Amino acid sequence: MDQSPTSDMNLLKQQLEYRKRLMDKINEIHSADNLNTILLHIKDSIAALFTAQRITIYLADAKRNLLISKVLSGTEVKQIVVPISDASLAGYCALSGTVLNIKDAYNDHELKMISSNLKFDHSWDQKTGFVTKQVLCVPMKFQRTLIGVIQIINKQNGTPFDDTDITYALELGTSLSIAIHNIYRLQVTTKIIRQRSRYNYLLDRNILDDKSIEKASVHPDVAKFGLDAVLMREYKVPREEMAKALSLFFGTEFIKYEPAAPAMEEELLKRIRPDRLMKEWWVPYKVENGVLYIIMDDPTDLGRQDMIKFIYPEYKRISYVGAFRDDIQSYIGLFYNRGASLGSGGSIDELINKLDATDEPEIEQESSKVSEQDSVIVQLVNKIIIDAVQGKVSDIHIEPYPGKEDVIVRTRIDGRCKVYQRIPYKYKYAIPSRIKIMCGLDISERRKPQDGKIDFKKFGPLDVELRVATVPTAGQLEDVVMRVLASGEAALPYDKLGLTERNSKVLMECINQPYGLVLVVGPTGSGKTTTLHSAISVINTPETKIWTAEDPVEITQRGLRQVQVHPKIGFTFAAALRSFLRADPDVIMVGEMRDQETAEIGIESSLTGHLVFSTLHTNSAPETVTRLLDMELDPFSFSDAILCILAQRLCRRLCDCKQEYQPDRKELEDIIMEYGVEAFKKTGINPADIRLCKATGCPKCGDSGYKGRLGIHELLQGTDEMKTLIKRKSEIEAIRHQAINDGMTTLKQDGILKCFKGLTDLKEVRKVCIK
The missing domain is CATH 1.10.40 (Ribonucleotide Reductase Protein R1; domain 1)
Incomplete structure (x- = not known):
């Protein structure tokens, strides 16, 4: 029976209303300025448009081949992640790019008729208590690029989705795809523009x-x-x-980290946890003239500014200044570790007072009583390490004494030791035992040395490693020395090494040779590894394959293939060198030539087309030659291989508070005598023009007059004349004389020249070198 004209009119009217509502949604989509507005504000109205119970909008993650729900009707499940594959309804829709119109999701036969692997995951219904019946899945694509999938679930009247629903769903999917693509493109463009202006x-x-x-x-x-x-x-x-x-x-001040910064008010710090500050990259810095200063990595971030105003409502004026993230992290550690946060348990004096307040333990029971649960000892050791890291300490020395003398804790800063703290004698076993527990050593063994490593992020708030050595001392005691490793630091730029013009030029020529041997020598802690990495950074390019063997790996560079040696399991420097030769290297760096075998392989490698860098523990560049020859190396091979030997020391750098003065006649004569009268004449320096600087002291340098260190160097070049002397196994004086004729300035001469520039003083130079 034919439908009446009235019913036809009603149907047409419904379709027009449906169409109008759809166009309203599409206009709403295209007028939105961000993705959240598109997806969240219209989710319920889209479900209502199709008279459906629920809707899910998935966006595609092409890299991981996943669909991730960005909109979910209902509150039972927060997010759904499904793979783009034929094993799920939405996944199959995304994979095939076709519409899925399922009448009954629980009907396996209906699903298998579409794809043999297709199935409905019933677990979602079991979790939510919702029963899925009809499912309409429509792909969202923009110019063949998959944007996502719209999944509409359950018509409210229980009927299947019809052709009209499919048509409108496809139209909606197209509009969403265009809008999402345009917003993403706009965000990327805006980001690039903002980065460029930054x-x-x-x-x-x-x-x-x-x-x-x-x-x-x-x-x-x-x-x-x-x-x-x-x-x-x-x-x-x-x-x-x-x-x-x-x-x-x-448009703001940009500050750097200063360990001597004034303490922040504890009441202000208590209002926010340090771990939250670490995530949000800001910290209260100081209060001055009623203004609260906040350090931020982005001082223009309005969202964080509003939050800070909420945390500190009493401050009508808040000034936001910029800083690097690592400096912000250092300030957070500095401010909170002065108090009782970040696991330190309080100041060092408060912790020692706690120790004094406890009963004196029996010495025989001391080691067995120390465990992870001894909270004050744990806090004390953590505090020592945290203060050391923040104070730029290189080594921590724990020194117990027999009888009732206090345990002395000394720290080495800029190459000089100073007393950090005295701890009651009754804990002279507990502290070394705690440190041994942290690095997995045997706390019952006190008769022989042990060594290990502490990964401090397991015990405290700082991501730092420490190399630990225990040494048995008189009275059945143990000294502990902890070296703070510069974990993951970047290489120092070559122009920051402080080389003289001649030394810089010669070293640069040597590191750009296709093969040969470059040695950096000096005592432990003289900056040899830093210099090697700075040199290698110059030739670290994608065209050059560079292998390094180190113990430990302290400085990391992208592009280097860095290897940590493990002598205890037989993986020595020599073994690493052998393996490198089979791994197609252009450049090899070996941490140290400790023995004849390593030296021989290194020289052999340099003679077979590889550029080899290494270090050695010797006092000067000329002494290095005789030291290697004493290892019974072949002098002919060694002379052919050597490009240059750089000896170096580190001495303390004068702080900016230094005071300039003109030396008197007697001091000038002494300086010229130390430099060498004939050598000084060759410098062309007029003695009357010489100005020196002396240390004074200020809060910035802790009243020491020194801040940081600088290198002094002597560079022996492998000239033809030098190679001839090496082949003859000449005496050290002949080698030194030839090196000076080749243009070498000795360590002391280099140090004196840097005194003339006001970088350091003669006292510091004399402390680290003789000639």
Whole structure:
């Protein structure tokens, strides 16, 4: 029987209303300015449009081949993740690019008729108590690119989805795809524009280019360390230049970390946990003239500013200043570790008072009583380590004494030891035992030395490693020395090594040779590894394969293949060198030539087309030659291999508070005598023009007058004349004389020249070298 004209009119009217509602939704989609507005604000209205109970909108993650729900009707499940495959309804829709209209999701026969692997995951219904029946899945695509899937579930009247639903769902999917694509493209463009303006200062000075910023922005470390840090590390942007660029961009002061910064008010710190500050990259810095100063990695972030105003409502004026993320992290550690946060348990004096307040334990029972649960001992050791790391300490010395003398804790800063704290004698066994527990050593063995490593992030808030050595001392006691390892630090730029013009030029020529041997020598802790890595960073390019064997790996560089040796299991420097030769190297760095075998393999490698870098523990460059010859190395092979030997020392650098003065006649004569009268004449320096500086002291340097260290060097070049002397196994004086004729300045001479520049003083130079 034919339908009446009235019913036809009603149907047409319904379709027009349906169409109007759909167009309203589509207009709403295209007027939205961000993805959240599109997806969240219209989810319920889309379900109502199709008179459906639920809707899920998935977006595609092409890299991981997944669909991730961005919109879910209902509150039982927060997110659904399904693979793009034929094993699920939405996954099959995305994979095939076709519409799925399922009448009964529980009907396996209906699903198998579409694809043999297709099945409905009943677990979602079991979790939520919702019963899925009809399912309509529509793919969202933009120019063959999969954007996602719209999944509409259960018509409210229980009927299957019809052709009209499918048509409108496809139209909706097309509109969503276009809108999502355009918003994503706009976000990417905006991000690039903002990044470019952020680094305008660097771009204008050709320190960076657009391509470098684009590459760095997709680096996996950006999320953790920030784009600024990645650019400084990967593209060698100087820290000072980056700070200037960001200061200009943000229009604020940009500060760096100073361990001597004044303490922050404890009441302000208590309002927010340090772990939250670590995640959000800000920290209260100081209160001055009623203004609260906040350090942030992005001082223009309005969202964080609003939150900070909520936390500190009493401050009507809040000033936001910029800082690098690592400096913010250091300030958080500094401020909170002065109090009782970050697991330190209080100041060092408070912890020692707690020790004094406890009963004196029996010495025989001391080691057995120490465990992870001895909270004050745990806090005390953590505090010692945390203070050392924040104070830029290189070594921590725990020194117990027999009888009732206090345990002395000394720290080495800039090469000089000073007393950090005295701890009651009754804990002279407990503290070494706690440290041994932290690095997995045998606490019952006190008769022989042991060595190990502490991964401190397992015990405290700082991600740092310490190398530990225990040494038995008189009275059945043990000294413990902990070296703070510079874990994951970037290489020092070559121009920051402090080499003289001649030394820099000669070393640069040597490291650009296709093969040969370059040695850096000096005592432990003289910066040999830092110098090697700085030199290698110059030739670290994608065209050059570089292998390094180190113990431990302290400095990391992208592009190097770095290996940690393990002598205890037989993986020595010599074994690593042999394996490198089978691994197609251009450049090899071996941490140390400790024995004849390693030295012989290193020399052999340099003679077979490889550039080899290594270190040695000797006092001067000429002594290195005789030392290697004493190892019974073949003098002919060694002379052919050697390119240069750089000897170095580290001496303390004068702080900015230094005071300049003109030396008197007697002091000038002594300096010239020390330099060498004939050698001084060759420098062309007029004695009347010489100005020296002396240490004074200020709060910034802890009243020591010194802050940081600088290198002094002597560089022996492998000239033809030098190679002839090596072949003859000449005496050390002949080798030194020839090296000086070749242009070498001795360690002391280099140090004196740096005194003339006001970098250090003669007292410091005399402490680290003789000639």
